[in-house]
Amino acid sequence: xxxxxxxxxxxxxxxxxxxxxxxxxxxxxxxxxxxxxxxxxxxxxxxxxxxxxxxxxxxxxxxxxxxxxxxxxxxxxxxxxxxxxxxxxxxxxxxxxxxxxxxxxxxxxxxxxxxxxxxxxxxxxxxxxxxxxxxxxxxxxxxxxxxxxxxxxxxxxxxxxxxxxxxxxxxxxxxxxxxxxxxxxxxxxxxxxxxxxxxxxxxxxxxxxxxxxxxxxxxxxxxxxxxxxxxxxxxxxxxxxxxxxxxxxxxxxxxxxxxxxxxxxxxxxxxxxxxxxxxxxxxxxxxxxxxxxxxxxxxxxxxxxxxxxxxxxxxxxxxxxxxxxxxxxxxxxxxxxxxxxxxxxxxxxxxxxxxxxxxxxxxxxxxxxxxxxxxxxxxxxxxxxxxxxxxxxxxxxxxxxxxxxxxxxxxxxxxxxxxxxxxxxxxxxxxxxxxxxxxxxx
Amino acid sequence: xxxxxxxxxxxxxxxxxxxxxxxxxxxxxxxxxxxxxxxxxxxxxxxxxxxxxxxxxxxxxxxxxxxxxxxxxxxxxxxxxxxxxxxxxxxxxxxxxxxxxxxxxxxxxxxxxxxxxxxxxxxxxxxxxxxxxxxxxxxxxxxxxxxxxxxxxxxxxxxxxxxxxxxxxxxxxxxxxxxxxxxxxxxxxxxxxxxxxxxxxxxxxxxxxxxxxxxxxxxxxxxxxxxxxxxxxxxxxxxxxxxxxxxxxxxxxxxxxxxxxxxxxxxxxxxxxxxx
Numbered sequence: 001x002x003x004x005x006x007x008x009x010x011x012x013x014x015x016x017x018x019x020x021x022x023x024x025x026x027x028x029x030x031x032x033x034x035x036x037x038x039x040x041x042x043x044x045x046x047x048x049x050x051x052x053x054x055x056x057x058x059x060x061x062x063x064x065x066x067x068x069x070x071x072x073x074x075x076x077x078x079x080x081x082x083x084x085x086x087x088x089x090x091x092x093x094x095x096x097x098x099x100x101x102x103x104x105x106x107x108x109x110x111x112x113x114x115x116x117x118x119x120x121x122x123x124x125x126x127x128x129x130x131x132x133x134x135x136x137x138x139x140x141x142x143x144x145x146x147x148x149x150x151x152x153x154x155x156x157x158x159x160x161x162x163x164x165x166x167x168x169x170x171x172x173x174x175x176x177x178x179x180x181x182x183x184x185x186x187x188x189x190x191x192x193x194x195x196x197x198x199x200x201x202x203x204x205x206x207x208x209x210x211x212x213x214x215x216x217x218x219x220x221x222x223x224x225x226x227x228x229x230x231x232x233x234x235x236x237x238x239x240x241x242x243x244x245x246x247x248x249x250x251x252x253x254x255x256x257x258x259x260x261x262x263x264x265x266x267x268x269x270x271x272x273x274x275x276x277x278x279x280x281x282x283x284x285x286x287x288x289x290x291x292x293x294x295x296x297x298x299x300x301x302x303x304x305x306x307x308x309x310x311x312x313x314x315x316x317x318x319x320x321x322x323x324x325x326x327x328x329x330x331x332x333x334x335x336x337x338x339x340x341x342x343x344x345x346x347x348x349x350x351x352x353x354x355x356x357x358x359x360x361x362x363x364x365x366x367x368x369x370x371x372x373x374x375x376x377x378x379x380x381x382x383x384x385x386x387x388x389x390x391x392x393x394x395x396x397x398x399x400x401x402x403x404x405x406x407x408x409x410x411x412x413x414x415x416x417x418x419x420x421x422x423x424x425x426x427x428x429x430x431x432x433x434x435x436x437x438x439x440x441x442x
Numbered sequence: 443x444x445x446x447x448x449x450x451x452x453x454x455x456x457x458x459x460x461x462x463x464x465x466x467x468x469x470x471x472x473x474x475x476x477x478x479x480x481x482x483x484x485x486x487x488x489x490x491x492x493x494x495x496x497x498x499x500x501x502x503x504x505x506x507x508x509x510x511x512x513x514x515x516x517x518x519x520x521x522x523x524x525x526x527x528x529x530x531x532x533x534x535x536x537x538x539x540x541x542x543x544x545x546x547x548x549x550x551x552x553x554x555x556x557x558x559x560x561x562x563x564x565x566x567x568x569x570x571x572x573x574x575x576x577x578x579x580x581x582x583x584x585x586x587x588x589x590x591x592x593x594x595x596x597x598x599x600x601x602x603x604x605x606x607x608x609x610x611x612x613x614x615x616x617x618x619x620x621x622x623x624x625x626x627x628x629x630x631x632x633x634x635x636x637x638x639x640x641x642x643x644x645x646x647x648x649x650x651x652x653x654x655x656x657x658x659x660x661x662x663x664x665x666x667x668x669x670x671x672x673x674x675x676x677x678x679x680x681x682x683x684x685x686x687x688x689x690x691x692x693x694x695x696x697x698x699x700x701x702x703x704x705x706x707x708x709x710x711x712x713x714x715x716x717x718x
Binding site: 089 | 564575
């Protein structure tokens, strides 16, 4: 393995706007009156509800239990009573079940998890069970249960652990601040994950635009035998497959998982959460989220409990100076625009972003001029222009042959398109139609 | 000169010879075609809409002739067409009630809360972005995926709302599958009065995003008296299609949000701006 990172083909360089919040230290959000914890915060099966209306819960006690292997339990963010189990708009806009907790202000601790004092001698299976019990999911955005990635099936060997600290998404600085201020937690988490996987070491990949974070990590990394790797600045450097290529030079084939090339990738925030879960017995009930955007008075990074209403988060950031045009959960490239302010902070909410009126352009999409910019920038090396024409003609079979399923929905093509074609949305549609077709075939 | 004659004779002989061969082959390898299939295909409307579940009219005709289908399964054919096919085949055609599509939403642009949307102008793509740019999670998005699916031009998009012109609807059900919000159902053509809302949310939540939502005030239920024309389903009233109400119920109930409408009037746009 060479130490020099490789640059993946394609990618774009959007204005990163990280300066709005990169210098702001992480602040602990105060305790709010009520929290709305969305039931289904992980990819996979929704957890089974354990509480009912009127129940009293303590901070860290179980609200819902994992309903299968690809499912994680859910814990109460604070102590209080269950006010309602109702529906709220979820991150994708569809209403989803949600547990509303009225906080009693005591914030009384009641987690079923005990700290594991000496993780270095604890059995790997016990550590993995702890990661599962703590309800840890991929906190970079996808929300994939962390323990599943740490359970390679028979016949697959994992030889490389990569921690994703690229944070290539513009505006977001939550991971940056985490690596800077809690470098030890991140590195400790990496060491625990390495132990679960039976590896001696792990590599933390950080984009070179965060030299202070790289320095902070380097100070503590050697203590746990973890390496830190600077990465070229290129969106989407933080995409799993691009990161693996940059660090190891291995390419994950279409339709395969990182595990197939011997790699496991975890987000740095997940690693810090894993360290907390093991060493402090803290379930996944809080996360660091960047609240940012030009319309906000005081953009910054906060440590929020899961279920914090976004309106409260925006209030903490000082409110708005001008009418925003868009509210996004996540970053501007891959985040999802919201149609309501009733959304809440979830385990995978890395950012709450307001976009001002003058930053969005109202456009209509024009025909493709065949300039090929989308083909140049596609990090998965598929042909966005051709596929979009297939989708426009509802030829999902044709799109499938052109490997639309390899699309990682990074949005680079839509970003670079001079005709403002909604390429990314068309690929999302095609992927859903193709998956629905496969389900029908059985 | 003689060269020309030779050529004419040679080509003539060749033509005659090939003609004989084609004749023989046609006889020897002739495919038995049931002429009834062609005849039934002729009698069918020829819209190839697929509403019967077969791959077009010719395939359906094959099914009818082999008696795996009955002529009345064609949603487009008029009762006379069905009778003609049954007559021709010497079978008894069943009488059936004609069904038409109903879009259970009245939330057009002036009456609903919507956000800006620049993406693909197609409902099935639009739902991928925050469930569609509409305040109501259940309402019509109005990009016309159903209208596009309709081979008969029976659905019109007016002010961002799909409206069925029931005189053009043949009941092929293509639109039902096209709607990502499952808003379209098939109702008896004879029913005239419908609740144009499908949101199970509480009244106040619906009113916050749509002026013409059904708020389950039950005026229509009371107005229909002993007759159970209307059914209560949580925070939503639905028409009971087993016993549908007549158009006079709209007047009698005086629906405060105009969610209860007469279909032909709705198609004409008669309720625009009436909601209080």
